[in-house]
Amino acid sequence: MDPRSEVLLRQAELFNGKTLLAGLPADELLTKLPQATGWTWLANDWQMLNHHYNQRIHLATTAPTTKFQTTVLFLPKSKELTEYLLQALAACTELQGSLYLVGEKKAGIERAAKQLATYGKTRKLDSARHCQLWQVQINESTTAPKLQDFAQSYTVNDLTITSFAGVFSHGHLDVGSQLLIQHLDKIPTDKILDFGCGAGVIGALLKQRYPQATVYLQDVDVFAIASTEQTLKNNNLEAITITGDGIDASPKGLTAIITNPPFHQGIQTNYQTTEQLLHYAIDHLVKGGELRLVANSFLKYQPLIQQAFGNCQVLAESNGFKIYSAYKV
């Protein structure tokens, strides 16, 4: 079980009423807290949790519309996303109910506890398993935050790219993505997928450059998909968005998969996502279809791509990143 869940269960009686667990890990916590509902924004966690706790998991950028006696935020990585989620949870906590914050010390729980103090006097209830549990009582009614108030935008090739809180490279173009967008020429068009689309910068540029192509943009995170939809709308571009986990959830019959795939040091699942992508992308491409991606030069992707496709070329290298290309022959 996730250590943060273990910390909650040390005082399980606090969560026996109508409880909302936001950003919960995909573990068995809901078995131990039968009155609790989960709120997640990640399709992979939703899939795993929904399998066991059907009807008890909410996948969205906004909280469920009902009120809860108790709400809990599992601290996310981004400070802006924490701000948005705390506002959302405060608004759906009953008056005199409690809003809790749980997270690992290394994830910055002490800093986040200061954000919680916006809602009243905070109390540290527990510190164990390298985690802390904080609480505040909600004494004032507030309204749910607007996601638009947590948006940041930037411009690339006359396109306005909008990202919401917590989305990769929030408010600016990533260095790897910058290299990739300089190498979007001669892509086999017809059906192109931007895998792990984030705010949609690559997919939007592909649609701008190849207007006849059907462009799909896929991400596991509903905040990323909401950002992508905003980016497409900003620029009057039509494309298909997919909320889904990994290459398994991607369409088949593609002529190209273009990606800056997920990579975060220390987070095992993201290595798995990219390794699965490199291995199975070929099954989603038509003959002559291409996988083109950018990655940190130190990542040993070339042998994996070579193994899956029987070919792999380095198209460019700059600033510690490489562009790889492989064709389905």
Ligand SMILES: C[S@@+](CC[C@H](N)C(=O)[O-])C[C@H]1O[C@@H](n2cnc3c(N)ncnc32)[C@H](O)[C@@H]1O
């Ligand atoms: C390196 S970022 C690239 C984002 C965007 N394409 C860009 O260039 O700014 C990788 C993206 O992959 C998404 N991702 C992570 N795991 C995923 C999965 N299992 N399935 C689909 N997308 C995933 C992340 O949410 C993130 O938006």
